[in-house]
Amino acid sequence: xxxxxxxxxxxxxxxxxxxxxxxxxxxxxxxxxxxxxxxxxxxxxxxxxxxxxxxxxxxxxxxxxxxxxxxxxxxxxxxxxxxxxxxxxxxxxxxxxxxxxxxxxxxxxxxxxxxxxxxxxxxxxxxxxxxxxxxxxxxxxxxxxxxxxxxxxxxxxxxxxxxxxxxxxxxxxxxxxxxxxxxxxxxxxxxxxxxxxxxxxxxxxxxxxxxxxxxxxxxxxxxxxxxxxxxxxxxxxxxxxxxxxxxxxxxxxxxxxxxxxxxxxxxxxxxxxxxxxxxxxxxxxxxxxxxxxxxxxxxxxxxxxxxxxxxxxxxxxxxxxxxxxxxxxxxxxxxxxxxxxxxxxxxxxxxxxxxxxxxxxxxxxxxxxxxxxxxxxxxxxxxxxxxxxxxxxxxxxxxxxxxxxxxxxxxxxxxxxxxxxxxxxx
Amino acid sequence: xxxxxxxxxxxxxxxxxxxxxxxxxxxxxxxxxxxxxxxxxxxxxxxxxxxxxxxxxxxxxxxxxxxxxxxxxxxxxxxxxxxxxxxxxxxxxxxxxxxxxxxxxxxxxxxxxxxxxxxxxxxxxxxxxxxxxxxxxxxxxxxxxxxxxxxxxxxxxxxxxxxxxxxxxxxxxxxxxxxxxxxxxxxxxxxxxxxxxxxxxxxxxxxxxxxxxxxxxxxxxxxxxxxxxxxxxxxxxxxxxxxxxxxxxxxxxxxxxxxxxxxxxxxxxxxxxxxxxxxxxxxxxxxxxxxxxxxxxxxxxxxxxxxxxxxxxxxxxxxxxxxxxxxxxxxxxxxxxxxxxxxxxxxxxxxxxxxxxxxxxxxxxxxxxxxxxxxxxxxxxxxxxxxxxxxxxxxxxxxxxxxxxxxxxxxxxxxxxxxxxxxxxx
Numbered sequence: 052x053x054x055x056x057x058x059x060x061x062x063x064x065x066x067x068x069x070x071x072x073x074x075x076x077x078x079x080x081x082x083x084x085x086x087x088x089x090x091x092x093x094x095x096x097x098x099x100x101x102x103x104x105x106x107x108x109x110x111x112x113x114x115x116x117x118x119x120x121x122x123x124x125x126x127x128x129x130x131x132x133x134x135x136x137x138x139x140x141x142x143x144x145x146x147x148x149x150x151x152x153x154x155x156x157x158x159x160x161x162x163x164x165x166x167x168x169x170x171x172x173x174x175x176x177x178x179x180x181x182x183x184x185x186x187x188x189x190x191x192x193x194x195x196x197x198x199x200x201x202x203x204x205x206x207x208x209x210x211x212x213x214x215x216x217x218x219x220x221x222x223x224x225x226x227x228x229x230x231x232x233x234x235x236x237x238x239x240x241x242x243x244x245x246x247x248x249x250x251x252x253x254x255x256x257x258x259x260x261x262x263x264x265x266x267x268x269x270x271x272x273x274x275x276x277x278x279x280x281x282x283x284x285x286x287x288x289x290x291x292x293x294x295x296x297x298x299x300x301x302x303x304x305x306x307x308x309x310x311x312x313x314x315x316x317x318x319x320x321x322x323x324x325x326x327x328x329x330x331x332x333x334x335x336x337x338x339x340x341x342x343x344x345x346x347x348x349x350x351x352x353x354x355x356x357x358x359x360x361x362x363x364x365x366x367x368x369x370x371x372x373x374x375x376x377x378x379x380x381x382x383x384x385x386x387x388x389x390x391x392x393x394x395x396x397x398x399x400x401x402x403x404x405x406x407x408x409x410x411x412x413x414x415x416x417x418x419x420x421x422x423x424x425x426x427x428x429x430x431x432x433x434x435x436x437x438x439x440x441x442x443x444x445x446x447x448x449x450x451x452x453x454x455x456x457x458x459x460x461x462x463x464x465x466x467x468x469x470x471x472x473x474x475x476x477x
Numbered sequence: 478x479x480x481x482x483x484x485x486x487x488x489x490x491x492x493x494x495x496x497x498x499x500x501x502x503x504x505x506x507x508x509x510x511x512x513x514x515x516x517x518x519x520x521x522x523x524x525x526x527x528x529x530x531x532x533x534x535x536x537x538x539x540x541x542x543x544x545x546x547x548x549x550x551x552x553x554x555x556x557x558x559x560x561x562x563x564x565x566x567x568x569x570x571x572x573x574x575x576x577x578x579x580x581x582x583x584x585x586x587x588x589x590x591x592x593x594x595x596x597x598x599x600x601x602x603x604x605x606x607x608x609x610x611x612x613x614x615x616x617x618x619x620x621x622x623x624x625x626x627x628x629x630x631x632x633x634x635x636x637x638x639x640x641x642x643x644x645x646x647x648x649x650x651x652x653x654x655x656x657x658x659x660x661x662x663x664x665x666x667x668x669x670x671x672x673x674x675x676x677x678x679x680x681x682x683x684x685x686x687x688x689x690x691x692x693x694x695x696x697x698x699x700x701x702x703x704x705x706x707x708x709x710x711x712x713x714x715x716x717x718x719x720x721x722x723x724x725x726x727x728x729x730x731x732x733x734x735x736x737x738x739x740x741x742x743x744x745x746x747x748x749x750x751x752x753x754x755x756x757x758x759x760x761x762x763x764x765x766x767x768x769x770x771x772x773x774x775x776x777x778x779x780x781x782x783x784x785x786x787x788x789x790x791x792x793x794x795x796x797x798x799x800x801x802x803x804x805x806x807x808x809x810x811x812x813x814x815x816x817x818x819x820x821x822x823x824x825x826x827x828x829x830x831x832x833x834x835x836x837x838x839x840x841x842x843x844x845x846x847x848x849x850x851x852x853x854x855x856x857x858x859x860x861x862x863x864x865x866x867x868x869x870x871x872x873x874x875x876x877x878x879x880x881x882x883x884x885x886x887x888x889x890x891x892x893x894x895x896x897x898x899x900x901x902x903x
Contacts, residue, residue, distance in 0.1 A: 350820050351817065388817065444553055
């Protein structure tokens with residue numbers, strides 16, 4: 052089917068129209084024209100009768116999933132050494148592992164595992180952190196290009212508070228490397244594009260931030276970083292940036308916090324009211340990473356607040372803070388941790404619903420990539436074919452129940468087809 | 478290998494010796510004599526040279542897992558309708574589903590799915606709730622017998638505060654049915670045995686509890702029930718049993734709370750100091766069910782307290798409060814929720830470690846079944862063969878790291894062999 056971007060899929064179709072509205076159409080028709088969704092019908096309109104049609108029978112068809120925050124070099128140690136909090140975890144586990152990507156042989160082996168796993172996952176779009184190393188970052192982009200997934204990949208910038216073996220020598224060197232990387236990668240990829248990636252404020256001098264800001268303007272780059280993940284981190288930022296009113300302000304001072312700059316910030320567990328107000332004003336995307344925030348004992352982000360305020364919001368796995376690449380699992384975790392937050396901390400913030408979790412993993416996060424994450428007319432045709440036949444049940448189930456159950460019980464075996472922009476990935 | 482209970486397995490062996498001591502032996506020898514572990518050696522002692530040896534190569538070998546709390550009839554709706562708290566969830570989802578098991582045709586279809594799934598899971602021992610129906614409970618026992626797993630199954634007793642369509646008419650009828658069931662099932666099974674199962678205090682009149690207590694003595698039965706899962710439930714018990722000093726006391730008044738009566742109580746999320754003291758004094762087993770306590774917004778049990786006080790403690794999936802049957806997942810969830818409890822509620826209770834979670838899922842829960850859940854000499858030979866070769870990694874890993882990663886990342890595909898009491902299940 053690759054190459055022909057005009058076709059019809061028949062099956063049990065589920066997608067979000069909005070954060071609370073999950074539409075389910077049994078035995079519906081989903082039309083793809085030129086790689087974009089033309090819409091979903093219960094009866095196929097006559098004008099599409101000539102298009103090739105694939106009948107997926109009892110399978111489910113849903114939009115592709117977006118992972119707004121994942122660290123490719125950390126995939127190697129997912130599920131390991133989960134007994135530390137953020138700052139100790141970075142020094143003990145993360146920086147030593149990321150330093151290995153200086154060696155291209157190691158990077159090749161590790162990134163191939165990452166790319167293969169991402170390809171067969173439910174994810175069609177992702178914002179990916181690489182390491183500080185330009186050659187390994189380009190290699191990662193080559194490998195991601197081959198998967199057919201639509202991803203943004205960032206060479207990481209860090210020029211302070213990092214171990215000698217894993218730190219750029221100066222802001223100047225960091226920016227020179229970054230610009231060389233940008234010159235290499237701004238052309239030649241159909242599926243991958245660069246994203247500016249200052250690791251987080253503690254790792255970046257003011258000089259570096261200032262220079263990156265100029266680079267952002269020159270290349271019109273989107274930006275990804277971390278924000279208010281952990282209280283020790285927030286305290287540290289306060290020490291490092293006495294002139295900033297709050298953590299986000301330390302990015303904002305350099306023009307790297309939304310507005311005309313498409314920006315995604317991971318975590319936002321402890322954002323203050325004024326930080327939330329600024330994120331909202333600037334349209335900054337929040338990558339909610341519930342599993343990582345649990346594994347690193349960070350806490351639970353106030354997602355109910357973000358939903359109610361209609362902020363830009365999606366899900367991230369944050370591997371290896373999170374232990375796996377599944378955005379279905381992130382949906383479940385978003386619901387789960389919101390229940391514990393409600394019970395243990397604040398009963399004014401109601402738990403996340405299934406509809407909201409599904410929205411976050413599809414349309415909510417997809418919006419960072421444009422019209423992505425739904426089957427509404429005009430959306431990029433990213434889709435998954437789901438087979439729940441090996442998850443038997445004795446009673447009849449509605450389509451919505453099948454979807455809910457799939458989200459809770461499935462793994463990669465149950466994803467049997469995947470499309471991005473109308474091209475078949477598998 | 479079935480039939481021959483004297484043999485040697487070679488491989489990478491991991492097991493708990495105590496709640497904090499995880500032993501790992503690379504390329505070790507595990508000897509089974511007459512269905513019991515004879516021990517683990519780095520070099521095989523000469524006296525075992527004549528035994529048949531299976532070399533599992535680079536695979537891992539660990540003790541079988543124990544699920545101290547699972548509801549077989551709820552398996553049908555696992556992963557569905559997770560938006561209610563306990564008491565509403567029982568009335569809306571659980572009782573209507575359990576009532577269906579009056580029909581043997583439905584029970585056969587549903588229980589076969591349950592038994593098939595349990596067979597291929599990592600669980601070798603389980604304490605299982607059935608429904609109030611005697612014929613369906615016997616059917617479940619027949620099906621569990623065929624799996625080869627060692628399980629205890631209970632016909633549920635409930636004679637009050639339950640909907641008309643799912644309630645026994647009187648204490649007398651409930652006990653008569655239960656005694657008939659016991660007469661049918663106390664012989665004839667090699668793998669399954671009955672366990673007395675008053676659902677929970679709100680469902681059982683004093684008269685029923687009193688009669689069940691006599692039945693317990695007559696048949697020398699173990700007991701399973703629920704305790705202090707949810708605050709509304711606890712408040713309700715207080716109303717229903719004004720003479721009880723606390724929830725556990727309502728069981729204890731009838732002699733159904735430990736001591737000579739082997740007893741397992743699920744949840745214990747909100748047990749008071751005096752309740753904890755009584756559990757400890759009576760040796761009552763706690764089935765910690767972290768996923769269920771999250772899904773039903775119940776809260777997080779103070780497992781650190783139970784570990785430090787060296788109480789009897791294991792893990793339960795509590796399907797369908799929990800959405801799956803994996804005790805590996807329960808280990809991860811036990812660690813995860815303990816981190817959130819520490820962060821959000823009480824920083825004096827440190828998170829559960831990997832060693833402790835593994836202990837709870839093997840030796841801790843296994844102790845309810847006797848000498849079960851370790852490879853120390855004299856323990857029943859329950860074992861799993863684990864294949865992590867399809868979870869690739871670029872770096873070398875120690876055996877302990879492989880085990881940790883397996884616990885976080887594996888599913889049923891990765892369990893390739895299973896033994897109970899020296900008999901091969903698959």
